[in-house]
Amino acid sequence: MDATALLLSRLQFAFTISFHIIFPSFTIGLAAWLTILEALRLATGRPAYRVVFEFWLRIFGVAFGLGVVSGIVMAFQFGTNWDVLARKTGPIQGVLLSYETFTAFFLEASFFGILLFGRPRVPPWFYLFSTAMVALGTTLSAFWIMVNNSWMQAPTGYAIENGEYVPADWPKIIFSPVLWVRFPHMLLASYVTGAFCVAATGAWYLLRGKFHAEARIMLRMGLLLGAVLIPVQLFFGHLTGDYVHDYQPAKFAAIEARWHDEQPASEVLIAVPDPASETNLYAVSIPVLGSLIGSMSFDSKEVGLTDFPPSDRPPMIIPFFAFRIMVGCGLVMLLLAWVGSYLSVKGSLEENRLLLWAIFLSFPLPFIAILTGWFTAEVGRQPWTVYGVLRTADSVTPFLTARAATISLIVFCAVYAFVFAFGVFYIYRLLRAGPVVSLARPPVAAVPNRPMSVVDEPITVNSLRSGLGE
Amino acid sequence: MAMFWVFVLAVSILFYVLLDGFDLGVGILFGFTLNERRRREMLAAVAPLWDGNETWLIVAGVVLWGAFPVVYATLFSAFYLPLLVMLAGLILRGVAFEFRYKTERLRWIWDLSFAGGSFVAAFIQGLMVGALVEGLPISNGQYAGGEFGWLSPFSLLCGVGLCLGYTLLGACWLVRKCVDEVRDAAYRLIPPLSISLLVFLIAVFAYALVENLRIMSRWLERPYLFVFPTIGIVAAIVLAVSVRHRRDGLPYYMVVLIFVAAFGTLAISFWPYMIPFTITIEDAAAPHSSLAFMFWGEGLFVFPLLLVYTAVSYTVFRGKVRPASVDY
Numbered sequence: 001m002d003a004t005a006l007l008l009s010r011l012q013f014a015f016t017i018s019f020h021i022i023f024p025s026f027t028i029g030l031a032a033w034l035t036i037l038e039a040l041r042l043a044t045g046r047p048a049y050r051v052v053f054e055f056w057l058r059i060f061g062v063a064f065g066l067g068v069v070s071g072i073v074m075a076f077q078f079g080t081n082w083d084v085l086a087r088k089t090g091p092i093q094g095v096l097l098s099y100e101t102f103t104a105f106f107l108e109a110s111f112f113g114i115l116l117f118g119r120p121r122v123p124p125w126f127y128l129f130s131t132a133m134v135a136l137g138t139t140l141s142a143f144w145i146m147v148n149n150s151w152m153q154a155p156t157g158y159a160i161e162n163g164e165y166v167p168a169d170w171p172k173i174i175f176s177p178v179l180w181v182r183f184p185h186m187l188l189a190s191y192v193t194g195a196f197c198v199a200a201t202g203a204w205y206l207l208r209g210k211f212h213a214e215a216r217i218m219l220r221m222g223l224l225l226g227a228v229l230i231p232v233q234l235f236f237g238h239l240t241g242d243y244v245h246d247y248q249p250a251k252f253a254a255i256e257a258r259w260h261d262e263q264p265a266s267e268v269l270i271a272v273p274d275p276a277s278e279t280n281l282y283a284v285s286i287p288v289l290g291s292l293i294g295s296m297s298f299d300s301k302e303v304g305l306t307d308f309p310p311s312d313r314p315p316m317i318i319p320f321f322a323f324r325i326m327v328g329c330g331l332v333m334l335l336l337a338w339v340g341s342y343l344s345v346k347g348s349l350e351e352n353r354l355l356l357w358a359i360f361l362s363f364p365l366p367f368i369a370i371l372t373g374w375f376t377a378e379v380g381r382q383p384w385t386v387y388g389v390l391r392t393a394d395s396v397t398p399f400l401t402a403r404a405a406t407i408s409l410i411v412f413c414a415v416y417a418f419v420f421a422f423g424v425f426y427i428y429r430l431l432r433a434g435p436v437v438s439l440a441r442p443p444v445a446a447v448p449n450r451p452m453s454v455v456d457e458p459i460t461v462n463s464l465r466s467g468l469g470e
Numbered sequence: 471m472a473m474f475w476v477f478v479l480a481v482s483i484l485f486y487v488l489l490d491g492f493d494l495g496v497g498i499l500f501g502f503t504l505n506e507r508r509r510r511e512m513l514a515a516v517a518p519l520w521d522g523n524e525t526w527l528i529v530a531g532v533v534l535w536g537a538f539p540v541v542y543a544t545l546f547s548a549f550y551l552p553l554l555v556m557l558a559g560l561i562l563r564g565v566a567f568e569f570r571y572k573t574e575r576l577r578w579i580w581d582l583s584f585a586g587g588s589f590v591a592a593f594i595q596g597l598m599v600g601a602l603v604e605g606l607p608i609s610n611g612q613y614a615g616g617e618f619g620w621l622s623p624f625s626l627l628c629g630v631g632l633c634l635g636y637t638l639l640g641a642c643w644l645v646r647k648c649v650d651e652v653r654d655a656a657y658r659l660i661p662p663l664s665i666s667l668l669v670f671l672i673a674v675f676a677y678a679l680v681e682n683l684r685i686m687s688r689w690l691e692r693p694y695l696f697v698f699p700t701i702g703i704v705a706a707i708v709l710a711v712s713v714r715h716r717r718d719g720l721p722y723y724m725v726v727l728i729f730v731a732a733f734g735t736l737a738i739s740f741w742p743y744m745i746p747f748t749i750t751i752e753d754a755a756a757p758h759s760s761l762a763f764m765f766w767g768e769g770l771f772v773f774p775l776l777l778v779y780t781a782v783s784y785t786v787f788r789g790k791v792r793p794a795s796v797d798y
Contacts, residue, residue: 065565065568068521069561069564069565070561072524072527072528072557072560072561073557073561075528075531075532075535076531076546076553076557078535078546079535079542079543079545079546079547080546080547080549080550080553080554081547081550083543083544083546083547084543086535086539086542086543086546087539087540087542087543087544088539089539090535090536090538090539090540090542090543090756091536091539091756091757091759091760092760093535094532094534094535094536094537094539094542094756094760095536095756095760095763095764096536097532097535097536098532098533098535098536098537098764098768099764099767099768100532101528101529101532102529102532102767102768102772102773102776103768103772105525105528105529106772106775106776106779109522109525109779110779113783161757164539164757166757166759166760167757167759167760167763168759170759170763397547397550398612399547399612399613399614399616400547400550401616401617403617404550404551404617407551407554408550408551408554411554411555411558412554412558415558415561415562419561419562419565422565422569422572423565426569426572
């Protein structure tokens with residue numbers, strides 16, 4: 001095993017999966033939101049809901065396409081770079097991910113075509129059903145991914161035979177207690193992401209004095225969803241912390257920057273952990289709070305990182321800071337959502353340009369929170385791929401050379417940067433143009449497998465005419 | 471149970487080759503015309519379908535991982551660099567479908583990435599099959615060939631061969647889906663492509679004889695295998711007749727038959743090995759609990775639905791692409 005190849009493989013995995021997660025986390029939330037919009041339109045008959053729906057459907061299309069394209073790489077990467085992991089855990093992980101492909105792909109692909117082109121051909125209730133099915137598909141995809149990752153975080157229900165991980169109890173593997181806190185945590189993160197992107201877009205239009213009716217729907221619904229969901233999310237975040245405390249004490253110690261055992265433990269709010277001296281520099285901490293957070297008690301003993309042999313310790317710096325950035329983003333979003341919703345109920349939100357600016361500029365926050373949350377979970381799991389059982393260093397393809405790993409990392413970075421730049425620019429152009437045309441697109445042939453194509457039909461006088469049935 | 475998953479895997483790979491094969495082939499042909507109008511017609515002939523076609527690759531990949539983890543890990547790590555290049559090619563050609571219409575000035579970049587990506591993906595797939603036929607250096611259940619263990623004159627030859635095959639498939643697809651200029655140009659390409667493919671097959675055969683590849687001896691042991699090449703030859707004859715009589719619908723199916731014949735030939739000459747001649751189906755199969763769990767859910771229910779779904783997509787998009795629908 002080549003140490004450089006190992007490091008490069010880890011970097012490559014981190015890079016490709018971070019790039020990938022941005023798109024699904026956005027589309028999961030957006031799909032759910034589209035379902036709500038369509039239901040509201042059916043219930044109230046307000047045309048503005050339809051306009052907003054059509055507009056976000058286009059953006060959904062591009063983000064979905066980028067998610068699919070960047071997802072293909074993930075299906076290959078376990079085999080190319082993580083030969084030993086793939087070989088040993090394939091009977092479990094491979095099966096879980098095959099379920100993801102089969103169930104999620106099927107729902108998404110079948111019903112997405114109807115979403116794009118089926119409006120004139122199916123009854124309204126079926127259209128709403130299709131929207132819900134697309135949302136279910138994206139949710140199922142997240143479900144299987146979280147099942148798989150939760151198994152890597154807290155492996156259960158397996159036996160080791162000839163060095164291979166043999167599934168012994170599928171219900172235990174799939175419905176582990178860890179899943180029931182982590183899956184909602186991820187799902188809520190996606191919903192909050194969708195809500196904030198929508199609210200930020202609404203704020204942007206209001207600041208520019210455009211699309212008043214649609215912008216108001218986006219802003220209000222986005223903020224309201226955020227105001228309701230973020231507290232729930234914080235609660236599930238706390239439960240996720242509890243599972244880390246119980247199942248992964250080393251990770252918990254790293255997140256808390258707790259080097260040595262403490263009783264009662266203090267909570268480090270902010271500090272610069274110094275691995276060399278195994279102490280914290282410039283620490284600001286609150287006594288007893290650490291025990292309260294860790295064990296809901298005033299005098300519990302909380303373990304420190306130095307309890308573990310150096311070879312079993314995760315690095316502290318990344319989980320420590322990533323966790324705090326995530327929580328910080330969450331709190332800022334909570335504040336914005338609550339103040340914004342309050343002012344919106346009072347009816348004075350739209351005059352408050354400062355707050356509108358803050359909401360508009362907050363759109364990166366949910367993405368940062370999701371990425372740093374994953375950094376905490378994944379870096380904190382080190383030095384293991386399957387926690388406590390299989391080390392990362394033992395998972396990598398043993399004959400992978402540093403040269404090959406360097407080449408692949410550079411190629412992936414270049415290709416992704418290239419594609420990402422164009423994709424994001426394209427989403428930006430769609431957002432900037434806004435919900436200009438509110439009429440139905442022409443009923444051209446259905447294109448079920450081509451999510452990104454919906455956006456490149458230029459809206460011309462001709463297509464409008466045919467859309468109106470002339 | 472393992473046999474069921476071998477079947478699913480084989481069907482997925484075959485679907486991938488037959489379906490993504492034609493759109494990769496159209497991508498290669500795309501590079502040989504500069505006429506924007508023709509390019510649009512060619513794109514319109516594959517645009518609604520390529521994404522679904524590519525999904526079969528992912529299906530094959532995850533089935534391989536779940537049901538035959540050893541093969542997944544061994545092959546994917548052995549083909550590290552080729553797979554990297556193939557993925558880059560597939561990504562670039564995939565986004566090109568959409569991005570080329572976003573810009574006029576930079577359209578050449580996306581056209582280049584479409585044609586280039588299609589070519590590279592096809593070439594690499596052929597190369598990998600060639601390397602498998604020739605036999606990957608494997609010791610103790612681990613690939614032992616180094617960064618370029620898959621590289622040989624034979625594997626390169628197979629890369630070229632699959633490009634020819636896919637291009638032929640693509641040309642027949644265009645004959646089927648297009649009219650006028652594009653169709654006529656595609657018709658003109660079929661004879662030279664078929665002849666080159668024939669020359670390639672003879673070259674492969676000769677090389678295999680000269681090098682005394684182990685796969686050849688299996689042929690002599692099992693003469694009934696010659697039923698597949700016979701199907702191929704019959705299909706080639708029908709292909710020639712249908713091209714002469716300009717029967718637009720037929721050539722694609724004939725080339726499909728040729729591919730099925732080649733696939734069957736390969737599959738049966740590998741049997742019962744998954745990686746010849748080191749890892750058998752039995753060696754590679756995941757534990758029963760994995761295979762059974764896959765079978766009772768995705769195998770029994772979702773897999774048939776995937777087939778139905780593919781059939782529905784192709785029914786919706788049957789018939790010719792009308793040039794009017796791809797107007798500026």
